[in-house]
Amino acid sequence: MNAPARLEHTSSYYAASAHPAPMRPPLQGVQQVDVCVIGAGYTGLSTALHLAERGYQVAVLEAARVGWGASGRNGGQIVNSYSRDMDVIERRHGKAAATALGAMAFEGGRIIRERIERYGIQCDLKTGNVFAAFTQKQLDELAAKKRLWESHGHTGLQLIDREGMRGIVASQQYAGALLDNWGGHLHPLNLALGEAAALESLGGRIFEQSAALKIHPGGRVRVETACGEISSRFLVVAGNAYLGELVPALAEKSLPCGTQVITTERLPEALAKSLLPGDHCVEDCNFLLDYYRLTADNRLLYGGGTVYGARDPGEVERLIRPKMLKTFPQLADYKIEFGWTGNFSLTLSRLPQAGRIGDNIYYSQGCSGHGVTYTHLAGRLLAEAIDGDSARFDHFAGLPHYPFPGGRALRVPMLTLGAWWYGLRDRLGW
Ligand SMILES: Cc1cc2nc3c(=O)[nH]c(=O)nc-3n(C[C@H](O)[C@H](O)[C@H](O)COP(=O)(O)OP(=O)(O)OC[C@H]3O[C@@H](n4cnc5c(N)ncnc54)[C@H](O)[C@@H]3O)c2cc1C
Secondary structure, three states: OOOOOOOOOOOOHHHHOOOOOOOOOOOOEEEEEEEEEEOOOHHHHHHHHHHHHOOOOEEEEOOOOOOOOHHHOOOOEEOOOOOOOHHHHHHHHOHHHHHHHHHHOOHHHHHHHHHHHHOOOOOOOEEEEEEEEOOHHHHHHHHHHHHHHHHOOOOOEEEEEOOHHHHOOOOOOOOEEEEEEEEEEOOHHHHHHHHHHHHHHOOOEEEOOOOOOEEEOOOOEEEEOOOEEEEEEEEEEOOHHHOOOOOHHHHOOOEEEEEEEEEEOOOOHHHHHHHOOOOOEEEEOOOOOOEEEEOOOOOEEEEEEEEOOOOOHHHHHHHHHHHHHHHOHHHOOOOEEEEEEEEEEEOOOOOOEEEEEOOOEEEEEOOOOOOHHHHHHHHHHHHHHHOOOOHHHHHHHOOOOOOOOOHHHHHHHHHHHHHHHHHHHHHHOO
């Protein structure tokens, strides 16, 4: 039988600038551990690392390479809270849920900073993320977000008016912004690689090129790969937008969506600094939002899109470059050196989905575009729950998970229609 083809990182700026990392061998034979984790993105690595710190024997199965999925391709923006904020959670799910989730909404960012410090992870961490408003209506909404976050104990927020925007971003198109000094940005693949090394330093094992092909539930869960099997007391499913149909009950509740990123050639330092004088990352307030930041070597990394299906680098550049030039016409003469696409997982409520299947299979997925911080929180909550204290995990597990109306056949057309509608609203400023 032919060995399955090796899956390497997509050809991105991150893969080109990643720290050297070992090739981890595929799983061979039968292994027994306390916890098996499927997926070496932030959800899987964060869970495994928290468990290893608590003394559990952990093995991670990764279909490709560490950080191959969204965790190694994203905008690198540390954005606090969730894709739906606590006011929406309170209206839909009650005050208790909003208070509980509100208390955890800023923890993921703190976990990332702790990890970087404790394990000496080199990933170009910078401070400050900016939500940029095109209209007064969006700026008023940001003022309300500031009050909301402050009511949940999150400080360090600054509302910026049109005049103040000059010190934030060299673009004429914004009416103002909210600066979160506890947000920030980093090299996402190097964070994942650093977390993987931290896990291994505590005895955790990672098997690359080891797709989980079949799960056999039971008192000990067995997971089969092409050349081996892991038997464990607990299983954590952390494949998120790349999980496919391995667990049909999870597939029907979330939708993988693409978003695209380009990176310019290195810019002259003075030009780079003039674009983003505070070196913060920026995302705008549109539903189909653009997000951008400078890299450590003075490139502009610019993302946007949200379309379905993969696109080649040329197509990505054709889609995203005009958006970048609308924001920064001053970059018209600079080349794009990288373009790639990645999938995140959208849920109908735009809230993450965490829960259990039976007694000992856990999952978390569906960060709906803002997953860098949530996945790190999810890892801690999953570890707490497996270690016997599920109080905080259960606040997430208790949220309803809605299947997409119309089932799998209608998920994509309905979401495309939805994206078109929200795109129209963004263009008309409604
Ligand atoms: C282009 C892009 C830009 C983004 N920008 C931002 C941003 O700036 N800020 C932000 O907060 N969020 C952002 N996100 C979202 C964020 O990156 C994700 O929410 C987060 O990384 C999800 O992490 P994860 O570990 O759950 O999933 P992933 O990182 O996707 O990892 C899942 C892993 O599971 C593996 N896997 C799947 N199935 C199997 C199997 N059967 N067996 C073994 N392994 C398997 C995959 O190979 C993959 O490596 C962005 C996403 C994309 C795609």
